[in-house]
Amino acid sequence: MKAVIAMALLVAGVCVSATSGSLLGGAEEQRAELKAQQAVTGSFLGALSSCDEAAEQPEGEPDAEAAVVEQTRLECRAGAIRGWDAELADSDLSDADLVSSHAAALATAEADVQRMNTAASETLEGLAVLAPGPRFMEWFGKGGIGWLAGLVLVVVGAVLGRQAAYARATAPTKGSSATPNFDDAVVTLLEATVRMQPLVAATKDGDDCAEARAIIEHLETAVLAPVVDDRRRYQARDGVAVFAEYFGPFSAGERNLARAWSSLTDGYPHVAADALVAAKAAFEQAAAAYAKRTV
Amino acid sequence: MATARTYPELSIPAMALGTVIGVTMTAAFTYIALKLGFGLAGSTVAAILGFAVLRGGMRRRSIVENNINQTVASGINTASAGVVFTLPALFLLSVGQPDLAPFPIGPILFAAVAGSVMGIVLIIPLRKQMVEFERLRFPSGVAVATLLRSPGEGMAQAKWLVSGAVVATALTVAVNLGGIAEEVDFGHLAGLPVFIPFAIYISAANFGAGLLSGRGGLPFALGGMLAWWVIAPVAVLAGWLPVPDALPTELATAWQSGAVHGMMLRPLGIGLLIGGALAGVIAALPAIRGALKSLAAAAAAAKETGAAPEELPPWALYGGAAIGFVLLVLASYFAAPELGMLRAFGIAVVGALWLALAGVIVAQATGATDISPLSGLSLIAVTLMFFLSGGNVTAAIVIGVAVCVAINQCADMMSDLKSGHLVGSIPRKQQLAQLMMCWIGPLVAVGVVYMLWNSGAGGTPGFGSASLACIEGAPGCLPAPQAEALASTIQALATGDAPIDKYAAGAAIGAAVSVFPIGGLGVLLGLAMYLPFSITLGYGIGCVTSMGLERGFGKAFIGRKLVPLAAGLIIGEALTQIIWTLVKLGGGS
Numbered sequence: 001m002k003a004v005i006a007m008a009l010l011v012a013g014v015c016v017s018a019t020s021g022s023l024l025g026g027a028e029e030q031r032a033e034l035k036a037q038q039a040v041t042g043s044f045l046g047a048l049s050s051c052d053e054a055a056e057q058p059e060g061e062p063d064a065e066a067a068v069v070e071q072t073r074l075e076c077r078a079g080a081i082r083g084w085d086a087e088l089a090d091s092d093l094s095d096a097d098l099v100s101s102h103a104a105a106l107a108t109a110e111a112d113v114q115r116m117n118t119a120a121s122e123t124l125e126g127l128a129v130l131a132p133g134p135r136f137m138e139w140f141g142k143g144g145i146g147w148l149a150g151l152v153l154v155v156v157g158a159v160l161g162r163q164a165a166y167a168r169a170t171a172p173t174k175g176s177s178a179t180p181n182f183d184d185a186v187v188t189l190l191e192a193t194v195r196m197q198p199l200v201a202a203t204k205d206g207d208d209c210a211e212a213r214a215i216i217e218h219l220e221t222a223v224l225a226p227v228v229d230d231r232r233r234y235q236a237r238d239g240v241a242v243f244a245e246y247f248g249p250f251s252a253g254e255r256n257l258a259r260a261w262s263s264l265t266d267g268y269p270h271v272a273a274d275a276l277v278a279a280k281a282a283f284e285q286a287a288a289a290y291a292k293r294t295v
Numbered sequence: 296m297a298t299a300r301t302y303p304e305l306s307i308p309a310m311a312l313g314t315v316i317g318v319t320m321t322a323a324f325t326y327i328a329l330k331l332g333f334g335l336a337g338s339t340v341a342a343i344l345g346f347a348v349l350r351g352g353m354r355r356r357s358i359v360e361n362n363i364n365q366t367v368a369s370g371i372n373t374a375s376a377g378v379v380f381t382l383p384a385l386f387l388l389s390v391g392q393p394d395l396a397p398f399p400i401g402p403i404l405f406a407a408v409a410g411s412v413m414g415i416v417l418i419i420p421l422r423k424q425m426v427e428f429e430r431l432r433f434p435s436g437v438a439v440a441t442l443l444r445s446p447g448e449g450m451a452q453a454k455w456l457v458s459g460a461v462v463a464t465a466l467t468v469a470v471n472l473g474g475i476a477e478e479v480d481f482g483h484l485a486g487l488p489v490f491i492p493f494a495i496y497i498s499a500a501n502f503g504a505g506l507l508s509g510r511g512g513l514p515f516a517l518g519g520m521l522a523w524w525v526i527a528p529v530a531v532l533a534g535w536l537p538v539p540d541a542l543p544t545e546l547a548t549a550w551q552s553g554a555v556h557g558m559m560l561r562p563l564g565i566g567l568l569i570g571g572a573l574a575g576v577i578a579a580l581p582a583i584r585g586a587l588k589s590l591a592a593a594a595a596a597a598k599e600t601g602a603a604p605e606e607l608p609p610w611a612l613y614g615g616a617a618i619g620f621v622l623l624v625l626a627s628y629f630a631a632p633e634l635g636m637l638r639a640f641g642i643a644v645v646g647a648l649w650l651a652l653a654g655v656i657v658a659q660a661t662g663a664t665d666i667s668p669l670s671g672l673s674l675i676a677v678t679l680m681f682f683l684s685g686g687n688v689t690a691a692i693v694i695g696v697a698v699c700v701a702i703n704q705c706a707d708m709m710s711d712l713k714s715g716h717l718v719g720s721i722p723r724k725q726q727l728a729q730l731m732m733c734w735i736g737p738l739v740a741v742g743v744v745y746m747l748w749n750s751g752a753g754g755t756p757g758f759g760s761a762s763l764a765c766i767e768g769a770p771g772c773l774p775a776p777q778a779e780a781l782a783s784t785i786q787a788l789a790t791g792d793a794p795i796d797k798y799a800a801g802a803a804i805g806a807a808v809s810v811f812p813i814g815g816l817g818v819l820l821g822l823a824m825y826l827p828f829s830i831t832l833g834y835g836i837g838c839v840t841s842m843g844l845e846r847g848f849g850k851a852f853i854g855r856k857l858v859p860l861a862a863g864l865i866i867g868e869a870l871t872q873i874i875w876t877l878v879k880l881g882g883g884s
Contacts, residue, residue, distance in 0.1 A: 010811055011521075014804065014820065019526050021566075021800035022559035023535055032558060036538040036550050132795040139796035147800055151807050158810035165812040205300065213447065221854045228430055229850075236812055241581035244428060251427035251716075252605070259719025262358040263302055265447030270299040275719065
């Protein structure tokens with residue numbers, strides 16, 4: 001239950017604080033409005049200009065195709081106007097009628113857009129840029145309360161979450177197959193390592209040892225992976241420093257088992273034998289560190 | 296076993312092959328990034344070529360040796376994205392400001408190499424934290440490891456890997472040919488307004504990364520929903536992004552939708568990334584301290600027993616950091632001697648601190664999702680340097696190059712170490728291999744950028760919108776879109792228009808959510824706000840699919856079938872995209 005409340009607080013807190021955090025300060029809002037104007041008018045002007053560019057008469061083309069070029073230009077400009085003006089977008093006028101009947105209006109619109117664009121640029125350039133401190137305070141005046149409230153929810157949720165994780169980590173695990181026991185896993189790994197050593201020692205240089213490799217593959221999925229998947233529980237229970245003391249050697253043992261597997265695949269059993277010795281030493285170290293922690 | 300053969304790992308053939316592949320990819324990918332505006336990752340290409348040359352041609356059977364080859368190649372190639380995103384902006388700005396030329400080649404090379412070295416040595420101490428304790432997924436790293444392990448995995452898993460690759464190839468080709476839209480816009484079909492997006496980016500690799508991440512990647516998808524289904528509609532409907540009444544409603548709404556991302560979500564997301572990463576580092580300090588202690592203890596034990604340590608010893612990391620820092624100070628000073636040594640030192644200190652933090656952010660983001668917020672973090676680097684240097688463009692970009700290269704190196708090194716963990720490589724050998732060759736990539740990438748800039752006819756610019764080829768619309772046009780964007784941002788910076796309020800608000804939220812006991816939550820939420828929703832949604836579908844399959848078929852199914860399938864999806868798309876791009880460029884289109 002505590003974990004569910006913690007998660008709910010986290011989600012709510014992040015939503016509130018991030019949404020408030022995204023608010024724009026007053027000056028920034030004005031800047032955004034001008035940038036919007038500039039971007040949209042710019043895109044309209046760009047669309048009209050690209051119509052002209054696309055319809056430029058290619059050199060060496062016969063004059064007879066001039067009409068086609070003009071038609072392309074006309075359709076393109078009509079599309080741009082329809083995109084710009086919502087009222088015209090819904091009109092039943094053909095492209096030709098639209099462009100011809102609105103030629104004067106279009107010229108005025110183009111001039112207006114150009115003027116809006118220039119005015120926006122000039123205002124933007126003239127806007128004073130706030131220093132970091134005032135800029136932060138200006139934003140804080142608008143979104144600060146929500147942001148802080150959200151942060152409080154997140155921190156409360158995090159504290160509850162940590163308590164829930166600790167409670168889960170220290171709960172008795174006997175009888176639960178889902179939560180592997182670290183020392184049982186290490187004992188299994190040590191026994192398997194000892195069992196593999198004579199198999200590997202009997203393998204000739206250049207040969208594979210399929211049986212040992214199969215044992216390692218089984219250990220990887222059935223013993224190592226569940227312990228690794230459960231690492232958060234160990235961390236919550238023991239703290240990161242103590243966890244690191246036994247999980248570091250455990251990981252070293254895991255890597256040496258992988259080395260034994262690779263070298264057996266490649267036909268170097270003596271390297272695999274060394275790797276198994278190293279893995280055994282690492283697992284023993286992990287077991288000792290884990291036992292020390294229990295004491 | 297009297298005459299035991301040496302198991303090839305950090306070998307001359309692996310280093311040589313990795314260098315050749317890395318140099319070739321760096322030159323090619325620098326050109327491609329100037330042409331198309333995006334970089335390409337080369338780990339999978341290097342691993343496949345490693346199979347062909349080392350295993351096939353030279354009959355050297357060693358999975359870990361191929362891992363070294365791939366580590367070296369990607370370590371060299373990773374500089375191409377770092378350099379090409381930042382450096383060309385200096386060239387482009389010199390068109391309007393001729394006083395920026397001649398370009399300070401020495402400081403640029405110093406900065407790029409410094410970034411390369413520092414990125415590696417600063418991230419190595421976090422290997423235990425990110426790869427062993429946090430268990431970040433690094434989907435591309437897992438994909439490469441699956442590829443490297445394929446000789447021993449047997450036919451069943453090979454079939455899943457190949458199936459994934461075939462599906463990804465077909466999908467990528469179909470998208471590139473226009474047979475399938477790059478984005479399927481369900482929102483448009485359902486009649487939703489543009490500010491409530493519901494589109495899915497069609498990418499097998501993105502879906503595959505989600506499959507590999509499973510439940511761990513879910514906060515990323517939920518963050519996207521929060522950003523685009525809560526904040527964006529509220530902002531538009533509440534009129535927080537006012538537009539002039541004279542503007543047509545449809546155009547105004549479309550603009551608002553873009554502005555919500557550009558002016559609100561993106562800067563807020565960058566803030567969350569910073570706050571989340573900082574809080575994550577602070578929370579992990581005990582583990583990092585423990586990891587550093589174990590590095591020192593392992594080095595001491597190795598000295599006592601005569602055995603080789605598993606990680607690079609602390610003195611090597613401190614030494615590397617010191618060399619990198621000295622190079623950074625020199626780069627900062629010689630890029631703009633008029634600033635004086637004291638200011639140059641200050642700029643280098645802030646640059647080093649930022650590259651360390653940004654490196655952690657990128658490594659975490661890449662580890663959790665395979666997606667890197669490189670552009671936003673580089674932008675902040677250039678902004679910081681621009682202000683610290685009192686508006687000196689050259690100094691800002693030169694240090695920006697170092698930061699950009701460094702954060703790419705962080706992500707690449709950690710991804711390679713993840714692959715190494717899965718195949719059993721010795722981390723020290725991977726770290727040493729990448730450190731030994733990391734200076735090559737910056738030299739090649741900077742050289743290619745210089746060469747292309749000077750290739751313009753009659754002393755005209757060789758790339759960018761002012762180049763002759765681009766003005767004439769010739770096939771040789773290199774528009775350098777990323778650098779053009781950075782150049783225009785630098786011009787905007789001159790007016791002091793940076794969303795500091797959003798960064799600060801986001802950082803506090805990122806730090807607060809990181810207290811919650813879910814690893815990397817702040818970074819994941821920040822990344823979700825930073826990216827377009829279509830990518831987040833596609834990835835999230837992968838996560839949910841993986842969770843459903845795990846529930847239905849169990850963990851063994853995930854390990855033995857879904858992982859190779861997802862790896863195939865990532866590898867297939869990466870390879871197809873690279874081949875497609877090269878063919879397209881070769882055809883001059």
